[in-house]
Amino acid sequence: MGKQKLTRIQLDKMKADGQSAVWITAYDYWTASFAEEAGMDMILVGDSLGMCIYGYSGTVPVTMDQCIYHCEGVRRGAPNTFIIGDMPFLSYQVSVEEAVRNAGRFHKEAAVDAIKLEGGKRVCPQIRAIADGGMLVMGHIGLTPQSSGQQGGFKAQGRHAAAAKELIEDALAIEEAGAFALLVEAVPPEVCKIMRDRLTIPVYSIGAGVDADGQLMICSDVLGIFQAFTPKFVKKYENLGGKTVEAFKQYVADARSKAFPADEHTYKMVDGELAKLHELLQK
Ligand SMILES: Nc1nc(=O)c2c([nH]1)NC[C@@H]1CN(c3ccc(C(=O)N[C@@H](CCC(=O)O)C(=O)O)cc3)CN21
Ligand SMILES: CC(C)C(=O)C(=O)O
Numbered sequence: 150m151g152k153q154k155l156t157r158i159q160l161d162k163m164k165a166d167g168q169s170a171v172w173i174t175a176y177d178y179w180t181a182s183f184a185e186e187a188g189m190d191m192i193l194v195g196d197s198l199g200m201c202i203y204g205y206s207g208t209v210p211v212t213m214d215q216c217i218y219h220c221e222g223v224r225r226g227a228p229n230t231f232i233i234g235d236m237p238f239l240s241y242q243v244s245v246e247e248a249v250r251n252a253g254r255f256h257k258e259a260a261v262d263a264i265k266l267e268g269g270k271r272v273c274p275q276i277r278a279i280a281d282g283g284m285l286v287m288g289h290i291g292l293t294p295q296s297s298g299q300q301g302g303f304k305a306q307g308r309h310a311a312a313a314k315e316l317i318e319d320a321l322a323i324e325e326a327g328a329f330a331l332l333v334e335a336v337p338p339e340v341c342k343i344m345r346d347r348l349t350i351p352v353y354s355i356g357a358g359v360d361a362d363g364q365l366m367i368c369s370d371v372l373g374i375f376q377a378f379t380p381k382f383v384k385k386y387e388n389l390g391g392k393t394v395e396a397f398k399q400y401v402a403d404a405r406s407k408a409f410p411a412d413e414h415t416y417k418m419v420d421g422e423l424a425k426l427h428e429l430l431q432k
């Protein structure tokens with residue numbers, strides 16, 4: 150028997166027990182299958198795929214279709230893991246109706262377990278409507294890449310008392326609107342701890358310190374395959390970028406020197422058929 154997919158009831162219990170839920174992003178089949186094998190509690194198919202997979206400089210260009218396709222692959226790779234679809238820019242901002250319809254698309258077309266969207270009080274009507282539609286919604290505050298223009302770039306948030314107080318009010322409003330969990334990104338740990346202590350729902354951190362109900366990291370950062378920049382909160386556990394270049398260089402060298410392909414990489418003609426072929430070619 151494989152592992153059992155978590156439910157929100159278990160996620161709530163993990164918070165109550167002080168047990169960290171650990172999750173990572175994945176954008177494709179094989180990363181998802183490794184994440185499931187490694188025992189991740191959840192997988193986020195982040196709109197960070199725009200940067201990590203497509204090479205955009207931000208997440209704003211990412212479309213619903215791109216998110217759905219990547220969620221489908223991730224679901225096939227991790228059939229027994231709680232998967233969260235990340236709603237891309239303009240899939241929920243225009244109206245509550247569009248938000249519900251697009252949240253529903255993630256569920257119908259990609260069999261996600263929940264969706265996540267960015268913003269505080271200003272997206273609470275959308276959070277309420279999606280929850281009323283029967284879906285699990287996760288909030289996301291602090292550094293919110295889809296509004297990086299307003300934030301003046303990818304900058305840590307809530308470092309001053311007034312801004313921190315606003316973030317805490319956003320967190321409370323998100324819980325009140327019916328979110329099942331909240332993600333806090335690039336915020337001082339003290340502020341995240343206050344949210345974790347004041348909210349009933351789990352509060353997860355990416356770059357918001359250890360005093361949270363769990364941790365998220367981006368797979369491309371953990372593996373060392375994202376080259377454009379390294380957020381302060383990233384810990385690289387591997388250098389797959391460097392290892393990939395090394396492997397590719399080895400292949401180039403072998404193929405150029407004809408060390409590859411070797412005999413064991415080739416197919417043999419059936420016994421006696423080569424002689425027959427030469428005979429046929431004489432005619
Ligand atoms: N690969 C990857 N990892 C991520 O964590 C990530 C993405 N992509 N794409 C979307 C956003 C962008 N992210 C970021 C980017 C930078 C910082 C950061 O630490 N910025 C510094 C310097 C900012 C400055 O002054 O220029 C900071 O202190 O806030 C944090 C999160 C998080 N997200
Ligand atoms: C950076 C995380 C929180 C995210 O939303 C994503 O991966 O898209």
Ligand SMILES: [Mg+2]
Binds near residue numbers: 195196197208235
């Ligand atoms: Mg995102």
